[in-house]
Amino acid sequence: MLLYIHVPFCRRKCRYCAFHSLEMGAATAVRDYVETLLRELALWGDRMGAVPVTSVFFGGGTPSLLPARTIGTILDRVAKAFAVQPGAEISMEANPESLTRPSELRTLLKVGVNRLSMGVQCLDDAMLHTLGRPHRAREALDAFRAVRAAGFQNVGMDLIWGLPGQTLRQWMQQLKEVVRLRPDHLSCYGLTLEPGTPLEDDCATGRLDLPPERAQAAMFMDGAELLETEGYIHYEISNFARMGFQCRHNLGYWEGEDYLGLGPSAASTLGGLRWNNPEDHAVWTRQVDEGRVGTEAERLTPQTRVLELIMLRLRTARGLRVKAYRELTGRDFLRDHQRLVHLLHREGLLRIRDGYLRLTRSGMLVSNSILERLFEDTETLMALPVETPATPLPDAGKAAASNAASGAGQSAQGVAGQPARPDAERDAPTGADAAAASPSPPPAPSAGRSHG
Ligand code: SF4
Secondary structure (H helix, E strand, C coil): CEEEEEECEECCCCCCCCCCCEECCCHHHHHHHHHHHHHHHHHHHHHHCCCEEEEEEEEECCHHHCCHHHHHHHHHHHHHHCEEEEEEEEEEEECHHHCCCHHHHHHHHHCCCCEEEEEEECCCHHHHHHHCCCCCHHHHHHHHHHHHHHCCCCEEEEEEECCCCCCHHHHHHHHHHHHHCCCCEEEEEECCCCCCCHHHHHHHCCCCCCCCHHHHHHHHHHHHHHHHHCCCEEEECCEEECCCCCCHHHHHHHCCCCEEEECCCCEEEECCEEEECCCCHHHHHHHHHCCCCCCCCEECCHHHHHHHHHHHHCCECCCEEHHHHHHHHCCCHHHHCHHHHHHHHHCCCEEEECCEEEECHHHHHCHHHHHHHHHHHHHHHCCCCCCCCCCCCHHHHHHHHHHHHHCCCCCCCCCCCCCCCCCCCCCCCCHHHHCCCCCCCCCCCCCCCCCC
16 A cells, blocks of 8 residues: 655745645644644554555655654654555655755654655746745755765655746756756656636736747757757656656556555545545644544545556556456446547657557656546447457457466556656646546545645
8 A cells, every 4th residue: 555644834925836735834733733643554554554655755744844764753653653664665745945954854854754856846946936936946956965975765755847937948957957957756747727826817917928939849859859869768748767766656556556545635536445534634644533534435446446447557658458457347448549540640749569568758748638538438448248259450459469478568658667656646647638638537536645
């Protein structure tokens, strides 16, 4: 099982953010939060027993605002409640302005945090100001060096492209500057204008302009190419890693592993059941104290499960295993979506190999549109009876046979050393595509997000 812990505090609210986070206020609010979280952990430990946990992810919000020794206390309680596996990935989202004290960084390492994901977002002070970020570019670079000097060997950075006023040249220059630091992992998200945020209002009223669609597409394509040239594996639409540094938490989510989310607003999916903790801290606290947290779960419908399978797997470089679709639906993906698959294949947006369908980089760029069409077709098909074996497509047949023989498939890009995790986070990424399509994906869980 994957464990996600939502820390709902930030120094101040960024102008593009729709996550559940509160401005860090009175110390009592933080203390109350931590005490409730510890009780929630104990509650789940009692309910579930020593369930093996392969990954713990502190997301938010800004988890790095909590004192390192508090993170240690939480991790001690995690270890009491669950069977944390040797070598488990313990990730924490962190913002540059909260990574300044070497002694805190060393304590974080000592208490077991072994992976940091830094919310850098961009290296231009004017744009950081537009985004409402509480740090400057120089602080981000200094924080990265401080984290390395403290001994962290697995450090990632989150960046956003497609920012108001940003040019392709600026984005590529920033990317080159970041790459010179050799982070182990990079998450590059296209800016999403979340309804109701100040940034969305600025763009809607014309005070700010997003880059043209063509420039946004080039930021995704050229950025990915640069990172690959620099030795990063493009293992998910928005994620790149040096070999062996793929985020195991997120991979687990994309592969459909169970995850338990703790803290206000956290989502969980366990054994085919899904629920969200309340956002309101008082309601969350009451549910924990009354032992009711997680008791109002919904059973995932077959339709939701298959839509999530398609959505999550097609985000990854490995892709969607045709056999997994059959196991879930009793139907044949290639037959069900024959015309669309042929079309996408012909246009160079999709490839089939070893029993896996994967989007090419061009396909990733327009993934929202592709998913929207797949969702519509799947929803119609799910109302039909289960079918008999299909007539394979030309190259798909070969792929399926090869998969049956080997019992496993690898995508053409191949993602080595991966356990077969959420953003995560939401992250339908591509700004160019986001403008063109409005898919109706299943609700995205909160675990494993990268954004802070
Ligand atoms: S983007 Fe991240 S750091 Fe900014 S307010 Fe949202 S959760 Fe906090």
